[in-house]
Amino acid sequence: MTEQQLREQMVTLARSMFERGYATGGAGNLSLKLPNGHFLATPTGSSFGRLDADRLSVVDIDGNHISGDRPSKEVAFHLAIYRNNSACNAIVHLHSTYLTALSCLQGLDTDNAIKPFTPYFVMRIGKLPVIPYLRPGDPRIAEELAKRAADYRAFLLANHGPVVTGSNLTDAVDNAEELEETAKLALMLDGKSIRYLSEEEITDLQGRGK
Numbered sequence: 257m258t259e260q261q262l263r264e265q266m267v268t269l270a271r272s273m274f275e276r277g278y279a280t281g282g283a284g285n286l287s288l289k290l291p292n293g294h295f296l297a298t299p300t301g302s303s304f305g306r307l308d309a310d311r312l313s314v315v316d317i318d319g320n321h322i323s324g325d326r327p328s329k330e331v332a333f334h335l336a337i338y339r340n341n342s343a344c345n346a347i348v349h350l351h352s353t354y355l356t357a358l359s360c361l362q363g364l365d366t367d368n369a370i371k372p373f374t375p376y377f378v379m380r381i382g383k384l385p386v387i388p389y390l391r392p393g394d395p396r397i398a399e400e401l402a403k404r405a406a407d408y409r410a411f412l413l414a415n416h417g418p419v420v421t422g423s424n425l426t427d428a429v430d431n432a433e434e435l436e437e438t439a440k441l442a443l444m445l446d447g448k449s450i451r452y453l454s455e456e457e458i459t460d461l462q463g464r465g466k
C-alpha cells in the first residue's frame with residue numbers, strides 16, 4: 257500500500273473502532289510502519305472519531321518528529337516494540353472498557369492475564385503479560401515493553417489498557433477487538449465454573465496460526 261492509502265486506512269479503522277465503542281474521547285493511539293521506514297502515528301490528544309489523514313504524525317525510529325501534528329505521547333513505547341520485533345508493522349493502544357477493567361484487578365497472573373478458554377485468543381494473541389503501572393507517557397513503559405516485545409503479541413498496561421501488535425493495521429485492529437471481547441467474556445464468566453483449554457489443546461492451536 258502507498259503512504260496515502262495507509263493514511264486513509266488509519267483514519268477509516270480508527271473511526272470504525274470509535275463508532276463501535278472500542279475507543280472514546282481522546283484515549284488511545286495507533287501507529288504503523290511506512291514503506292520508507294518512518295512511522296505514521298496518531299497525534300497527541302486526537303479522537304479516533306475525527307482523525308485527518310493529512311495531519312497524522314510521522315516520526316523516525318529514534319522518535320524525531322518529521323511531519324504532521326505533534327505525535328502521541330506514547331510514541332516511544334510504540335517505537336520500542338518496532339525495534340525489538342521485526343514482525344510487528346502496526347500497533348493499537350486502547351482504553352477499551354473490558355480490558356481496562358481487567359487491568360485494574362489485583363492479583364493478575366503477570367505472565368498471562370487471561371487463562372485461555374477460547375481458541376481464537378490462543379491463535380491471535382497467545383499470552384497477555386501485564387506491565388506494572390506507570391503513568392501515561394512515562395518513558396519506562398518503553399523499557400518494559402522493549403524487554404518483552406520479541407516474545408508477545410499483546411500487553412496489558414496495569415490500571416491503563418491494552419497494547420496490541422499486528423502484521424499490518426487491519427491485523428492489529430482485529431487482534432485488539434478479539435482481545436477486548438475475550439476480556440469481556442472473562443469478566444462475564446468470573447466466579448463461574450469455566451472449562452479452560454487443556455495444555456494439549458493449547459499446544460495444538462499454537463501450531464496452526466489464525
Ligand SMILES: O=C(O)[C@@H](O)C(=O)COP(=O)(O)O
Nearest residue numbers: 283284285300301328329392
Ligand atoms: O492514557 C494516555 O494518556 C495515553 O496512553 C493515551 O491513550 C492517549 O495519549 P495520546 O496518544 O498522547 O493522545
Ligand SMILES: [Zn+2]
Nearest residue numbers: 284351392417
Ligand atoms: Zn493510554
